Amino acid sequence: MNSRSDLPPPPQGNLPGADADVAALLQAALIRPVDEIRAARDIAVLAAAAKDTANVTAFVPRRERTMQRVAAAAAVVVVASGAGFGVAQFGDGSDGRIVNEPLAIEAPDTANDTPSTSTPAPPATQDDAAQDAGAPDTNTPSLSTPAPTPAPAPVPAPTPAPDAPVGDAGDAEAIDDFGRNDQTANDTADETCDAESTEPCDTDDAVDTDGTDPRELLRERRFGAS
């Protein structure tokens, strides 16, 4: 940690006497020495970015808070329920909220399965059909040749929302591949803001840095390219 002796000299402005007391108070409380470790990292990043200003967004250092979110998201608790479905709880690491999101584990696709020719499935009986409907089993199982256990009915995969808004810094939050809130999408939008504009950056128009709509990218990642 740095000492006060590392502080830069006080501002050189001409403060009238009436202002000096408040100015001194604010400066003493708010002007802190530079953290050396952070400074070394930031300076290296800034110098490298200055040599390649066209790709300056690639040099954005990982924010401390973003790293906190990543660490918190790594602590995923999956509550198994049903056949292949569950609820994942994600702490976003910043405000203590727990975000429940459906964990989209796809059910096995049985449509293209080739049935085995060596052990054909027994024909369904009326009782089997009734059992599937919830009626009690009236078959008396043979002790020597037990009846095959019927396979559990496949559970359909959850239907994803087709056009969920992504990367919008307004009400909707970006969702990543795993259904978690993806702060980096919004951060990317911020990094495209024009620093010289007279207005603060508008984060409503989140577009990937290469010009690709993040909604398209998300759809491709989740459901494959169309």
Next chain:
Amino acid sequence: MLNDMFAEVLTAARRGDEHAWRQLYYDLTPQLTGYLAGSGAVSAEDVASDTLLHVVRDLHRFEGDEMAFRSWVFTIAHHRLIDQRRKDKVRPSDATERDTLERHIRPDSMDAELAERFALDTVMPLLDLCTDSQRDVLLLRYIADVSLHEVAEIIGKDYNTVKALHRRGLDLLRSKLFTGAYPNSQTETLS
């Protein structure tokens, strides 16, 4: 302030000279972080880093002397601050509790940390009494060390408005500090 060295440092910084960036960084960051922290930025250091990256990106377009450069940098910082305030409204977040951080403070730095904490705990409640605009004006004037004319340009308000905001904010702080209305009368020792 870099004064006579400024033009040379800026030219070297445009080339990506690390030494030049070190000089700019150490010259700007304490005030930049102080302004952002005093304005209530949740993670002032992060916003300051973002600000400097924006400076890098648009540095080739900048023209002017050191005061103009300083004013330009704080304009960017002000915009970043507004962005973060917007984000915080949408997604409120709390920084790590100070008590948690204190457990990680090294014993040899405890005195300095406690002194800084005392000073910060003294000032922040006072600044919270101000409106956002008053706070912006006061911090830009006294932490960023820019003139009221430059403050007006940075926050995009008329000079007379800024002058009035400055006066009201200053009167408010001084009335709380030196009339005993502020409960923590120890603040007088800092002035």
